[in-house]
Amino acid sequence: MGRVEGKVAFITGAARGQGRSHAIRLAEEGADIIALDVCEDTPGAPYAGATEEDLAETVRQVEALDRRIVAEKADVRNFDQVKAVVDKGVAELGRLDIVSANAGISTAMAHSEDLSEEIWNDMIDVNLSGVWRTCKAAIPHIKAGGNGGSIVITSSDAGLFAYENISHYVSAKHGVVGLMRTLALELAPDMIRVNSIHPTTVNTPMVTNEATYKLFRPDLENPTVEDFKQAAVVMNALPIPWVEPVDISNAVLFFASEEARYITGVPLPVDAGAAVK
């Protein structure tokens, strides 16, 4: 028996990076998957967006594990789109037990007074309101199942403490902690648990790009991945520059499994000790 055998998990931002890894890890442990991703470039993001081919690759990898998957292009900025995907997924797969609200963006980096209103609003729309829309669309289905469930929100170490130049990201990632705690209370009577995960740097396209190298190494004209690595190591207590997507997936799986059946309202760092440094 897998650790989430017979369950259905809804994952946003599932075309690549952590979202794809969560889909595969949960499928390995027996879950069927409902996946969405915007599959577009994010305005203001200094890195290329995921593509429909990326989402198709997630589908291929889940199906290779003999699990079912319903995957659609949809935008967490649009409630109707999110709801349509969840409704379709539940109609095809029969139930909903687990949510991974993972979709997120990283955009322009500047002191707060220099961020444009557009950049600010887009960040809040995706990284905070998008998580709320994801939960809003999913909760009625989990409740209807009557079996309880697990909602896991991907925040960040930037949801626990501050970083200069990304106040929009820090604010959104702190905001989802408030949402997580409130949902944990609201949904406890239905045995639906709600927790958040706070990764340090994760090895995904969100950070493996020149803008991020520059943020970490403002002292260098053209920083390389090696230069980035040196700066990233310093953030963590364990002597590693970053964690891999599967390290976050294993935490999602734990929260989703029966092993965490009485754990709710918890912000869990998966951060190589960055939070205690």
Ligand SMILES: NC(=O)c1ccc[n+]([C@@H]2O[C@H](COP(=O)([O-])OP(=O)(O)OC[C@H]3O[C@@H](n4cnc5c(N)ncnc54)[C@H](O)[C@@H]3O)[C@@H](O)[C@H]2O)c1
């Ligand atoms: N990579 C890191 O260092 C790091 C650290 C801490 C937290 N996080 C968080 O982890 C989560 C996953 O990021 P990742 O590292 O896998 O990066 P990623 O860019 O590889 O993946 C993010 C996914 O979200 C999708 N997405 C973006 N906007 C969307 C929208 N409006 N609607 C639907 N899908 C959308 C993207 O297309 C992409 O597939 C994000 O919430 C991010 O903020 C990342």
